[in-house]
Amino acid sequence: xxxxxxxxxxxxxxxxxxxxxxxxxxxxxxxxxxxxxxxxxxxxxxxxxxxxxxxxxxxxxxxxxxxxxxxxxxxxxxxxxxxxxxxxxxxxxxxxxxxxxxxxxxxxxxxxxxxxxxxxxxxxxxxxx
Numbered sequence: 260x261x262x263x264x265x266x267x268x269x270x271x272x273x274x275x276x277x278x279x280x281x282x283x284x285x286x287x288x289x290x291x292x293x294x295x296x297x298x299x300x301x302x303x304x305x306x307x308x309x310x311x312x313x314x315x316x317x318x319x320x321x322x323x324x325x326x327x328x329x330x331x332x333x334x335x336x337x338x339x340x341x342x343x344x345x346x347x348x349x350x351x352x353x354x355x356x357x358x359x360x361x362x363x364x365x366x367x368x369x370x371x372x373x374x375x376x377x378x379x380x381x382x383x384x385x386x387x388x
Contacts, residue, residue, distance in 0.1 A: 266325065267296035267315060268379060270386040295382060316363065316376055334360055338373060339380055348373050 264271050267290075274291040314320055317335050319328040334355070341351045348370045355368045362368060 263291055265293040265296055266290040267292055267299075268383060268386075269315075269318065269325070270383055272386060293386070315379055316372075331363065335376055335380065338376055342377055348377070 263274055265274060270293055272293050274293055275297045276289040277292045277297055314325055317328060317331045318325045319331075320326075338351055338355070341354060342348075346354070351373050352368050352370055355373070360368060362372060
């Protein structure tokens with residue numbers, strides 16, 4: 260295990276190599292994931308859903324790497340700020356919709372999407388401790 264940056268959440272800690280396409284199916288490239296992201300990715304693969312973690316909201320692909328997406332990070336800051344002021348997830352969704360914010364796919368935010376963003380931000384805060 261090496262200490263570097265997690266491909267999924269961007270935290271820096273001990274990493275594990277994860278093959279999005281299993282080597283027995285011809286996969287040769289691996290990505291580095293922290294233990295929590297690795298566990299989620301392996302769970303997804305075992306359940307038959309999406310085998311590899313995508314680029315999380317707030318990040319985007321650039322070349323072979325992943326970089327911060329400043330516009331999405333601003334939305335995340337607003338979501339975290341609204342939660343910090345005591346707003347519920349449905350109220351946050353209503354506020355984002357009223358303000359015209361959309362997901363990267365162009366759809367309106369929903370409670371699950373906002374909840375996952377908040378969970379990821381909480382995990383990042385816990386990793387930093």
